[in-house]
Amino acid sequence: MDNCIFCKIVAGQAEASIVYETERVLAFMDLVPINPGHTLVIPKEHYPELKDIPPDIGGEIFQVGMKIEQAIKDSDIPCEGTNLLLANGSVAGQEVFHLHLHVIPRLTGDRSGFRFNSVNRSMPGREKLDQMAEKIRMSR
Numbered sequence: 084m085d086n087c088i089f090c091k092i093v094a095g096q097a098e099a100s101i102v103y104e105t106e107r108v109l110a111f112m113d114l115v116p117i118n119p120g121h122t123l124v125i126p127k128e129h130y131p132e133l134k135d136i137p138p139d140i141g142g143e144i145f146q147v148g149m150k151i152e153q154a155i156k157d158s159d160i161p162c163e164g165t166n167l168l169l170a171n172g173s174v175a176g177q178e179v180f181h182l183h184l185h186v187i188p189r190l191t192g193d194r195s196g197f198r199f200n201s202v203n204r205s206m207p208g209r210e211k212l213d214q215m216a217e218k219i220r221m222s223r
């Protein structure tokens with residue numbers, strides 16, 4: 084993809100601080116980190132969203148994310164907890180449409196915007212939860 088910054092990084096046409104690399108996956112430092120150590124894990128091939136990506140590459144991205152997460156904790160980078168976050172679609176906060184997994188060190192009081200909250204959050208009860216489970220089971 085000609086105008087994709089992540090493809091340019093993979094091709095060596097744009098600068099990045101590389102952390103780790105396999106044949107199919109690349110990890111590098113986020114240019115605008117939420118906290119120091121914020122790393123992105125991407126497939127080397129251009130896949131815009133999760134639906135586009137072969138399951139085995141999706142699995143490898145998560146495995147590399149786990150490795151990076153542990154490496155951050157084992158380093159002297161301040162890290163009290165982590166978020167592994169994949170934003171899929173603009174409504175979910177995706178800005179670069181080359182799929183990427185964020186590995187984000189979290190610190191007390193860092194006030195990052197991500198919270199388990201929305202205007203739709205509620206306690207729907209077992210019947211509605213069972214209905215949702217059924218819908219997802221049926222459309223697999």
Ligand SMILES: [Zn+2]
Nearest residue numbers: 087090129181
């Ligand atoms: Zn790309």
